[in-house]
Amino acid sequence: MAFRPSAAPPRLARVRFQWSATTTSAAWSHTTELPLTLPLSPSDACALELSLHRLLRLPGGFTVFTVRRADEPYAPPLPLLLLHGLLPPEQTLLHVLVLVRPLAQLARPRQLPPPPLRLADLSHSAAAAAELLRRLQRDGTARVCADERLAEATRGAYDAMVRFFTQPAAAKAALHTKCLAAAHNERYAGYSSDAGREWLQLRLRLAAPQAGGGRRTLPQQAPEPFERAFLELRRASSTCLRALAAASGLHAEAFARLTDVDDAPPHPPSEAEGDAGGESDGGPSVLRLYTYKRVDEAGCGCHAHADLGMLTLSPSPVCAEPPHGGAPGLLVYDTERLCWDEAENDLGPDELTVFAGEQLSLLTGGDIPSAIHRVPPPSDAGRFSMPFFVRAHPTARLSGRQSSRDDTHPDALRTPAPDAVMDWLCQDFVLQKLFRCRPWRPSVDQSWRVPDF
Numbered sequence: 001m002a003f004r005p006s007a008a009p010p011r012l013a014r015v016r017f018q019w020s021a022t023t024t025s026a027a028w029s030h031t032t033e034l035p036l037t038l039p040l041s042p043s044d045a046c047a048l049e050l051s052l053h054r055l056l057r058l059p060g061g062f063t064v065f066t067v068r069r070a071d072e073p074y075a076p077p078l079p080l081l082l083l084h085g086l087l088p089p090e091q092t093l094l095h096v097l098v099l100v101r102p103l104a105q106l107a108r109p110r111q112l113p114p115p116p117l118r119l120a121d122l123s124h125s126a127a128a129a130a131e132l133l134r135r136l137q138r139d140g141t142a143r144v145c146a147d148e149r150l151a152e153a154t155r156g157a158y159d160a161m162v163r164f165f166t167q168p169a170a171a172k173a174a175l176h177t178k179c180l181a182a183a184h185n186e187r188y189a190g191y192s193s194d195a196g197r198e199w200l201q202l203r204l205r206l207a208a209p210q211a212g213g214g215r216r217t218l219p220q221q222a223p224e225p226f227e228r229a230f231l232e233l234r235r236a237s238s239t240c241l242r243a244l245a246a247a248s249g250l251h252a253e254a255f256a257r258l259t260d261v262d263d264a265p266p267h268p269p270s271e272a273e274g275d276a277g278g279e280s281d282g283g284p285s286v287l288r289l290y291t292y293k294r295v296d297e298a299g300c301g302c303h304a305h306a307d308l309g310m311l312t313l314s315p316s317p318v319c320a321e322p323p324h325g326g327a328p329g330l331l332v333y334d335t336e337r338l339c340w341d342e343a344e345n346d347l348g349p350d351e352l353t354v355f356a357g358e359q360l361s362l363l364t365g366g367d368i369p370s371a372i373h374r375v376p377p378p379s380d381a382g383r384f385s386m387p388f389f390v391r392a393h394p395t396a397r398l399s400g401r402q403s404s405r406d407d408t409h410p411d412a413l414r415t416p417a418p419d420a421v422m423d424w425l426c427q428d429f430v431l432q433k434l435f436r437c438r439p440w441r442p443s444v445d446q447s448w449r450v451p452d453f
């Protein structure tokens, strides 16, 4: 399955499963409520799938593929095995909508990715913008070919990564910079690591550079090629966000203005940002320069998750060892075929993989779905990657709209469930939903600590 097994202690929950379906001549909604011990084991999940087939009166040849919380019709649909992650620890009642599909869909062959779109076209061609939108909707990811400036900047940053990561641990750790004065807020720029990777995280400086301090990003002591890659990826992400907004029938600025990818004055200076922790120097979007631990170093890669921001732009990764050839490894979960697809196979050195995070999915009512993805630990030559995560300001208002997508599946959810809240302050959405109702983030317990995001 490749989803991280849950380490949570077993707990009893009541789960209401709802199957709502429409055809041209009829509409129905069947519901059943079951006491369940969560997390489910793989065999519990299989038994539950069979029970639901009977209890929800599904037609022969169809089954429950995935579920999502009823109050989050825009959220990524998840296999039954991950049900535990949708229910915050202190709660016991969960209402989910099931997505029912024909079993035959499991055997559908994968469509190979079409040729990349060109970044240069996305800024002026409505047809290229519409195609980017269509690919994100249909495939979950899209390939985009960088222009020369971006390609040069990412090459320069990859070159500089070798030297950066071979420094002594103390020199790397010295780059860790807190971006907020408040002790309980963990927003940072600089070095960090987990069981699978080490990385350097860059953010835009929001405070005007002091005289003599010319750097636009934090940490200020980061090698200059990293800043260049940050600024070029920021420009590319601004182009993609504009293209997607325009192709969605919105004002071209509708998405970009919620973020820090433009040089317009920063979004609402911050009363509400105060709640999340005080005056910030460091924008919400981040560039992460990763080096992955190999299997033989007990690396575990990057577990399955959906990104929490608006959009992720991930330049073609390279091996950590000379001659630094390509290092494809990103896997994307196809929720319509329940399998992992290799998203970076045959990705050109100057190409990027683009995919949506959950903030954009909320804003579009699920029209642009967030991609569930993971990276297994590399086996021999390692992996450098440098995804750029465009994120909305914590104080931005994220108002989701009803999906207009014409889903031809029999259980198309054309209207959000009645208990769906589609209007969020970004930081509330992130803290209350993305850090509490997702299986891949250990739930924050609404304590005083605000995690880095």
Ligand SMILES: O=C(O)CCC(=O)C(=O)O
Binding pocket: 288, 290, 302, 307, 314, 317, 330, 373, 374, 375, 385, 386, 387
């Ligand atoms: O290294 C990569 O290519 C992806 C990493 C990733 O998915 C993440 O950090 O959110």
Ligand SMILES: [Fe+2]
Binding pocket: 305, 306, 307, 373
């Ligand atoms: Fe990710």
